[in-house]
Amino acid sequence: MTERQPSALQTPVYLDYAATTPVDPAVAEAMAKHLTRGGVFANPASRSHLYGWQAEEAVETARGQVATLLNADPREIVWTSGATEADNLALKGAAQAWREDNPTGGHIVTSAIEHKAVLDPVQWLEGQGFSVTRLAPDASGQIQPEQVRAALRPDTCLVSVMHINNELGTVSDVAAMGAICRAQGVPFHVDAAQSAGKLALDVAAQQIDLLSLSAHKMYGPKGIGALYVRRDPSVRIAAQIHGGGHERGMRSGTLPTHQCVGMGVAAAQASAHLETEPARITALRDRLWGGIADLPGIRLNGHATERACGHLNMAFGDCDGELLLLSLRELAVSSGSACNSASLSPSYVLKAIGLSDAQAQASLRVSLGRYTTEQEVDFAVEHIRSVVKKLLH
Structure with a gap:
């Protein structure tokens, strides 16, 4: 540079x-090759011709690059429009899936200093009858793992705590929280929008079940993000956008090939530069x-x-x-x-x-x-x- x-x-x-990053030139170059007639522009869901196959291959390559950043299986990556949608899908999706088996009750643990993309969906779920515990940070802005342990109840259906606070930059120990949640059989969601390229992310080692990412926080384009959803054992989430059953039924909508490619290259660079x-x-x-x-x-x-x-x-x-x-x-x-x-x-x-x-x-x-x-x-x-x-x- x-x-x-x-x-x-x-x-x-x-x-x-922390608000947004400029798109890396290599990312922009890769995206440009997936926009016009001379490039790989087709609908990746069009599986009846070469154009669609090429677009699908590009999207799946990008999915693999995002998965590598997280030490995940590519099949565990669900494309979204950004971390806000990923947070909504994780929170509402997990809570509503839990409700399918439990008509009443339901308890969510989060922190008082989450991004609004978590706090607002949690407040909405509270209006749907879920009870919520909002953990207070210490003076440094950290949420302590023992706070999570103490807050768990028999009907806790989800814990959501961010990795890096977007205002303070303070890092919380999500690996310790993940171990606590896994031992109790409670799904654990992490908003990692600020983490990619700054700290190592390993959803297996950190025992994370759901994780949200945004491309524009790591030198990728705006308007594209991803939600990691653990497969083994599987975490159930209810779809929030319907209309075609894309992304294995979790998020319908034609995928923006160029944006997926851009996020993939940004993720690969984040891994390489870590x-x-x-x-x-x-x-x-x-x-x-x-x-x-x-x-x-x-x-x-x-x-x-x-x-x-x-x-x-x-x-x-x-x-x-x-x-x-x-x-x-x-x-x-x-x-x-x-x-x-x-x-x-x-x-x-x-x-x-x-x-x-x-x-x-x-x-x-x-x-x-x-x-x-x-x-x-x-x-x-x-x-x-x-x-x-x-x-x-």
Whole structure:
């Protein structure tokens, strides 16, 4: 990768990789070959001619690449439109499948700091008669495995806890939770949208039954994701989209060949870069934090070490949060989850780990990624320092 020189820095510098990532050029190149008449463009469900066979082969190759990222069987990968649909399919699908055998009752365990793509379906299921336990995080934003163990009941039908928190970057021990759930025979779902390419994912070793992914968080295209559904022994989920029985009856709809291919290439790159890329990004993240950690009133939100490589969530306690965000015009950063950026309310994640409204609203999430350079980090350090000093005087 060629680094840009300081004089060629784009402004604002992009430091919002947790919200979305740019499509990798190799991914875009592969996708382009599956769009036009001269490429592999056909419906992969058209099994009566060569065009359809070629499209199906491309989709199945991509399915295998996603499965390899998770140490899964390709038959365990269900294509979706993204992690939000994957979360909905996992949660509603598992709960409704449980209801087929149990007309009443049903208990779901999740955390209070999940992405809205989990919290909103759980709230909807609560309205359908399921009871819900929402586990509170500790001050670092972690959910502890023993909390999961203590919350289980005889009628618990699903546990759903995210791997990396999308706002804090804090990592929870999903392998220990998976062992607890497997021992009790309770299906375990993990939202791993922020994990791919940052931490090793092994659904067998981590004893995960359902896992959600999104391509656009790992340098793939928007509009495509996947749900891992364990086959042995099988986890039952009820379909949420009907109309053709695609994806072994779990998710109907014509597959977007080009997007599946793009996610497959992105997954293959995530696997290939796992030994080197997170370490490089961690070094850049620590360089940024080291350059601003002495600013008055600043504090790190989340766990100091159990943290995703690119995440920094910081409270600038002595600054007006809204004015701070508006003043950092040279940086593309966020005040929290992109899904909540239109809300003026303080982050529910930051509130849950003990921050006051003022502290939460004076917090910023900075997230680095594959194309972040040292020059950009140094530029960000100087810009943040300059803006904070002006706001404090």
